[in-house]
Amino acid sequence: MIEVTQLTKRYGRHTAVQDVSFRCEPGTVTGFLGPNGAGKSTTMRMICGLTLPTAGSATVAGRPYRHLPNPGRLVGVLLDASAQHAGRTGREVLTVAAATMGVHRRTVGEALDRVGLDAVAAKRRIRAYSLGMRQRLGLAHALLGDPRVLILDEPANGLDPEGIFWMRGLLRDFADRGGTVLLSSHLLREVEAVADRLVVIGGGRIVAQGDKDELLAGGGTLARARDRAALRGALERAGLPVSDGAEGLLVPADSEAVGLAAAAAGIALTELRPAGAGGLEQLFLTLTAEADAPRPAETVDQPAGTGAAARPTEEAAR
Ligand SMILES: Nc1ncnc2c1ncn2[C@@H]1O[C@H](COP(=O)(O)OP(=O)(O)OP(=O)(O)O)[C@@H](O)[C@H]1O
Numbered sequence: 001m002i003e004v005t006q007l008t009k010r011y012g013r014h015t016a017v018q019d020v021s022f023r024c025e026p027g028t029v030t031g032f033l034g035p036n037g038a039g040k041s042t043t044m045r046m047i048c049g050l051t052l053p054t055a056g057s058a059t060v061a062g063r064p065y066r067h068l069p070n071p072g073r074l075v076g077v078l079l080d081a082s083a084q085h086a087g088r089t090g091r092e093v094l095t096v097a098a099a100t101m102g103v104h105r106r107t108v109g110e111a112l113d114r115v116g117l118d119a120v121a122a123k124r125r126i127r128a129y130s131l132g133m134r135q136r137l138g139l140a141h142a143l144l145g146d147p148r149v150l151i152l153d154e155p156a157n158g159l160d161p162e163g164i165f166w167m168r169g170l171l172r173d174f175a176d177r178g179g180t181v182l183l184s185s186h187l188l189r190e191v192e193a194v195a196d197r198l199v200v201i202g203g204g205r206i207v208a209q210g211d212k213d214e215l216l217a218g219g220g221t222l223a224r225a226r227d228r229a230a231l232r233g234a235l236e237r238a239g240l241p242v243s244d245g246a247e248g249l250l251v252p253a254d255s256e257a258v259g260l261a262a263a264a265a266g267i268a269l270t271e272l273r274p275a276g277a278g279g280l281e282q283l284f285l286t287l288t289a290e291a292d293a294p295r296p297a298e299t300v301d302q303p304a305g306t307g308a309a310a311r312p313t314e315e316a317a318r
Pocket residue numbers: 011014015016034035036037038039040041042043186
């Protein structure tokens with residue numbers, strides 16, 4: 001379990017993170033989403049005791065990270081895959097970490113196997129690793145102590161599609177066995193595929209959080225017809241706001257309302273479904289744009305817009 005309570009971080013006059021609260025429960029993957037500079041890394045660093053909060057607190061398994069007696073046995077952390085000793089081999093890095101954590105040397109080979117670094121790769125110096133290999137090594141390091149919690153900042157950076165698919169499976173399996181995962185990313189689709197819950201941050205503030213499916217359902221409906229313009233006209237005449245998504249028209253209404261409006265205009269739909277990733281993308285853009293817009297400090301915890309935005313904010317306030 002990870003519990004973050006009203007974390008705030010100010011650098012001089014700049015507020016990087018403002019009043020951020022959320023929980024990550026065992027058995028779940030929480031996707032921590034936000035555009036560049038939103039405050040994801042700063043929040044994660046505060047959870048891991050690497051950055052001192054200006055206000056608020058964070059605990060992992062009930063204690064501040066710095067008070068955990070042997071943190072690597074409880075929490076696997078990967079914040080920066082490049083922050084590893086470039087002159088050491090992958091195996092050496094893990095061997096040192098295993099000794100520090102007091103885990104058996106045998107786990108080093110197991111961890112390397114688990115992340116797909118073979119014997120040749122394990123013997124190479126890290127300066128010769130690709131970013132994807134560094135991410136795999138970082139993940140092996142995080143898993144070494146057989147922790148119950150994983151905190152991973154952009155772990156898919158540098159991984160190829162096969163690597164991303166592999167990592168999803170690993171994280172899903174970890175959570176299905178009762179583990180807690182906090183995973184940051186700016187890649188919405190990657191997070192959508194693996195997360196159970198989402199925390200969306202923009203401009204240092206939480207703009208939405210909640211169950212992924214509920215947030216996606218709040219993301220509206222995707223509709224497609226051969227004649228996109230005719231469909232758009234029909235929906236607008238029915239009083240439904242419409243925006244363009246990559247795969248079709250996005251409508252912040254349920255499928256029935258959209259289907260009926262199209263039928264009333266005699267338009268055959270070629271696709272009608274919850275907006276899914278397109279909706280999440282739209283939601284993400286809407287919410288983070290709202291967070292970036294200048295407005296008085298006292299109003300920023302009340303994002304306007306979709307029902308999905310309102311619901312998670314209520315949840316955050318509970
Ligand atoms: N040590 C620091 N000193 C001053 N400002 C900082 C420092 N660390 C972060 N910031 C600022 O805090 C804000 C949040 O940065 P952070 O790295 O947490 O964002 P992020 O969501 O992780 O972004 P990215 O996806 O680009 O890594 C940014 O405006 C950044 O410039």
